[in-house]
Amino acid sequence: GVELEEEGCGNEEDDEAWAMELSDVGAAGSLQGVHDQVLPTQNSSTRVIVHVDLDCFYAQVEMISNPELKDKPLGVQQKYLVVTCNYEARKLGVKKLMNVRVAKEKCPQLVLVNGEDLTRYREMSYKVTEMVEKRLQQLQSDELSAMTVSGHVYNNQSINLHDILHIRLLVGSQIAAEMREAMYNRLGLTGCAGVASNKLLAKLVSGVFKPNQQTVLLPESCQHLIHSLNHIKEIPGIGYKTTKCLEALGITSVHDLQTFSSKILEKELGILVAQRILKLSFGEDNSPVIPSGPPQSFSEEDSFKKCSSEVEAKKRIEELLASLLNRVCRDGRKPHTVRLIIRRYSSEKHYGRESRQCPIPSHVIQKLGTGNYDVMTPMVEILMKLFRNMVNVKMPFHLTLLSVCFCNLKALNTAKKGPMDYYLTPSLTTASHSGKRSFKMKDTHMEDF
DNA sequence: TGGGGTTAT
DNA sequence: ATAACCC
Numbered sequence: 225g226v227e228l229e230e231e232g233c234g235n236e237e238d239d240e241a242w243a244m245e246l247s248d249v250g251a252a253g254s255l256q257g258v259h260d261q262v263l264p265t266q267n268s269s270t271r272v273i274v275h276v277d278l279d280c281f282y283a284q285v286e287m288i289s290n291p292e293l294k295d296k297p298l299g300v301q302q303k304y305l306v307v308t309c310n311y312e313a314r315k316l317g318v319k320k321l322m323n324v325r326v327a328k329e330k331c332p333q334l335v336l337v338n339g340e341d342l343t344r345y346r347e348m349s350y351k352v353t354e355m356v357e358k359r360l361q362q363l364q365s366d367e368l369s370a371m372t373v374s375g376h377v378y379n380n381q382s383i384n385l386h387d388i389l390h391i392r393l394l395v396g397s398q399i400a401a402e403m404r405e406a407m408y409n410r411l412g413l414t415g416c417a418g419v420a421s422n423k424l425l426a427k428l429v430s431g432v433f434k435p436n437q438q439t440v441l442l443p444e445s446c447q448h449l450i451h452s453l454n455h456i457k458e459i460p461g462i463g464y465k466t467t468k469c470l471e472a473l474g475i476t477s478v479h480d481l482q483t484f485s486s487k488i489l490e491k492e493l494g495i496l497v498a499q500r501i502l503k504l505s506f507g508e509d510n511s512p513v514i515p516s517g518p519p520q521s522f523s524e525e526d527s528f529k530k531c532s533s534e535v536e537a538k539k540r541i542e543e544l545l546a547s548l549l550n551r552v553c554r555d556g557r558k559p560h561t562v563r564l565i566i567r568r569y570s571s572e573k574h575y576g577r578e579s580r581q582c583p584i585p586s587h588v589i590q591k592l593g594t595g596n597y598d599v600m601t602p603m604v605e606i607l608m609k610l611f612r613n614m615v616n617v618k619m620p621f622h623l624t625l626l627s628v629c630f631c632n633l634k635a636l637n638t639a640k641k642g643p644m645d646y647y648l649t650p651s652l653t654t655a656s657h658s659g660k661r662s663f664k665m666k667d668t669h670m671e672d673f
Numbered sequence: 674t675g676g677g678g679t680t681a682t
Numbered sequence: 683a684t685a686a687c688c689c
């Protein structure tokens with residue numbers, strides 16, 4: 225099991241050490257199947273991060289569901305987009321987020337499956353997260369002694385067995401290989417892995433050799449990697465807006481950013497963003513691995529060409545709500561806030577969503593998950609009030625998206641355990657002497673694995 | 674562009 | 683509630 229004790233800690237303010245220790249054993253998971261982990265170390269300044277990134281996750285789940293699809297070019301469709309596709313399809317020119325019509329033109333043999341319902345992807349994602357958690361617990365007792373690298377070494381650099389950093393990264397590569405093996409053997413999923421000294425570098429290097437391979441980055445090749453990027457937008461953490469802003473300043477390459485005046489950058493982007501992305505451009509990233517734990521919100525959304533009546537909106541909201549109630553019931557925790565999100569039709573407005581939220585009345589919260597059918601009626605009432613708050617139904621309107629979100633999730637006071645309760649349990653020891661609510665990883669026993 | 678998710682302000 | 687980021 226994992227021990228996380230606050231040894232002789234008289235300082236109640238010391239959240240840092242606690243977070244660090246948690247990150248030492250934590251696994252971050254998300255729906256896309258991306259997982260990071262940090263190996264336990266004595267010295268927190270020399271980290272080894274293993275980043276694993278599943279290959280075209282949705283397409284893999286579909287191929288596992290229906291093996292006949294395995295050797296055909298396959299695309300996963302949501303509305304009129306091919307959101308992802310397998311590598312057969314990529315060879316034939318299909319790209320992620322390609323219009324269905326364009327994809328069919330490029331590749332007439334393309335097989336399409338609908339991927340608008342995320343249920344099965346979610347289920348597989350939970351399995352992956354669960355597996356990674358268990359491997360993580362086991363790692364600490366593993367013998368990791370064979371000193372040979374697994375997979376590629378970035379830039380073909382040679383390993384110096386006398387360099388302790390090299391050795392630790394090499395051990396990381398073995399762990400990455402073993403985790404990928406386990407994922408394939410148990411769940412049939414393939415993926416890439418990157419091993420490096422921080423999250424940024426691990427993620428970047430994971431994509432160097434692409435499907436189903438892994439790469440370790442030795443410290444001497446860090447600058448080579450970062451300068452191999454053709455544009456700053458390829459740096460995770462620099463998104464759409466920041467890229468536009470940087471381009472306006474004449475910054476397009478990593479070198480441009482590295483040598484740009486930090487003062488001007490701070491004025492343009494704010495001190496926080498400026499300093500963070502400047503460090504990123506040098507391959508520096510001290511952000512910790514944060515175990516994601518169970519989700520903090522659940523939402524269902526649907527997009528469409530046009531919804532312009534209150535009656536139709538209500539119907540769509542009821543559908544979204546029914547699925548959501550199911551999911552929330554299975555999770556076991558109770559949402560205390562509900563939010564309605566809309567997107568209005570507008571010719572050229574990038575990212576125009578509006579939302580209204582409100583607390584869920586306590587008597588409704590109580591009924592949630594009891595199988596009581598009458599939870600629908602009051603919830604629909606609430607959501608329609610939020611709807612009319614945003615949309616003047618006496619005037620013509622044109623919506624292209626509706627979404628319902630449950631958030632502010634709280635564990636119930638009863639002893640009933642939901643499926644995700646497995647990951648985190650309230651830490652009695654810490655809570656009792658710090659007065660703060662905190663969590664520790666629950667012990668896992670080897671026979672579970 | 675889809676159907677999600679997070680954190681910061 | 684919005685805006686930025688991630689996949």
